[in-house]
Amino acid sequence: MEKIQIIAIAISILFLLYIVRLIIKGKLREEYSIVWIVCTAVLVVFSFWRSGLDIVSNVVGVYSPPNLVFTAAIFAIFIYLLHLSVVISKLQSQNKQLAQDIALLKEKMK
Amino acid sequence: MMKIAAIVPAYNEEDAIAAVVNDILQEARSQNYSITVIVVNDCSGDSTTEIISKLNCVALNLPINLGIGGAVQTGFKYAFENGFDFAIQIDGDGQHPASEISKLVEAINEKKCDVIIGSRFISKEGFQSSMLRRFGINYFKWLNRFLVGVTVTDSTSGFRLINRKALEIVSEYYPDEYPEPEAIILFSLNKLKIGEVSVTMKERQGGVSSINAVSSIYYMFKVSLAIFYTFIRIKFKK
Incomplete structure (x- = not known):
């Protein structure tokens, strides 16, 4: 090793x-x-x-194994970032709804 | 008697807010409709909260800053839940003179519209806004005409009166940032009738505009995108 x-x-x-x-x-x-x-x-x-990286690169037809690593990693990062943007958008809209409901409820309690 | 909710979004408007609210109440006294002023305090850091608690109005205090769209929508939700027939949006900085409210109210009854927008550009009187801003407004005029075939000369005007039918739509969905041009698309795709009436506006009495020169490019881009998305979303839902 x-x-x-x-x-x-x-x-x-x-x-x-x-x-x-x-x-x-x-x-x-x-x-x-x-x-x-x-x-x-x-x-x-x-x-x-x-030797796994060389074998996988050969199978998918990538000549230089490091390129496969970078391509796969960047692709995975993009997908995950997109997923996080979706999560944040959902949180933001839930947050807005909560804030509005709090303001309306506070007024009702008076 | 018509029950109107006057929704006043306020973010750090301690200089102008009291005068705005009192002007509206004063104006409503001599008219044949009743106005309840609803101030939506968008988590102001100054003394806006204390000032509005002493005024004769409904004070909705948001626990976090939502921006103009989220704040105005809070007012729409209140108006819809509490059975108001109409809601009018009046900016908290004194740009929209209370004396012009009656023009909108008369127009909505006369023209049988669901939405009446107070426009600066019909008679071209009063405060006309900056060159850049007017360019943007013209751009939205053409965009709206192209997409939904409605011509609104002052699509960024927040001075609008809407009826209960429109109120139901905006309590459900209202854009967060720069909501005015997008809301026009929203209304017309929901088959509401939009009308305009000439009003005179003043220059803001206090506070700062939510749009400065640097962010105006972002504004145009963001609103255009939002308009297209809303257009596609509603068109293809049906």
């Missing part, structure tokens, strides 16, 4: 543990943790299975 491999494995596992800790402490909701757990799992798999 090479040095870089050990470093990659250590970092991936630490990251995974941190996510688990966040969920246990209730700071991260399970539905948002899924994507992180899957990503870290992929990292762990490829850290152990060194």
Whole structure:
């Protein structure tokens, strides 16, 4: 096992543990943790299975394996950011509704 | 007797708000309709909250700042829930003189419209706004005409009187930011009749406009997008 491999494995596992800790402490909701757990799992798999990246690149027809890593990572990030924008938009509209209802209720209580 | 809700959105308007509310009440005294003033305080940081609590009006205090659209919609919801026949939006900075309210009320009865917009640009009297702003207003005039075939000369005017039918629609959905041009599309796609009447506006008495020169590009872009989205959303729902 090479040095870089050990470093990659250590970092991936630490990251995974941190996510688990966040969920246990209730700071991260399970539905948002899924994507992180899957990503870290992929990292762990490829850290152990060194030739895996070359094999997968060959299968999908990418000549340079690092390009596959960047393409896949950027695509995943875009999708996740879009998902977060959707979540924020929903929160914002719920927030607005709550604020309006509070103002109307406060007036009713007077 | 017509029951009208005068919705006054106020964000840091301590200088002007008392005069605005009192002018409306004064004006309504001599007319054949009754006006209840509803001030929506959009989480002001100054003394607006204390001032409006002492005035003869309904004070709706928002716990967080929602922006003009969210604030006005709070007033619409109050008016709709409390059985008002009409709602008129009057800006809290004194731009819309109370003496012009009757013109809108007369017009809505005469023209049998659901929505009456007070326009600065029919008789071209009073405060006419800046060049850039007028350019934007003309752009929205053409956009509205193109999309829904309605010509509104002053589409950014917040001075509007709407009836209960329109009130129901805007309590359900009202745009958050820069709502005025988008609301025109919303009304006309819901088959409401929109009319305009000439009014004279004043320059703001206090406070700052929600639109400055830097953000006007963003304003045009955002409102155009919002108009297209609303157009598509309503068109394809049916």
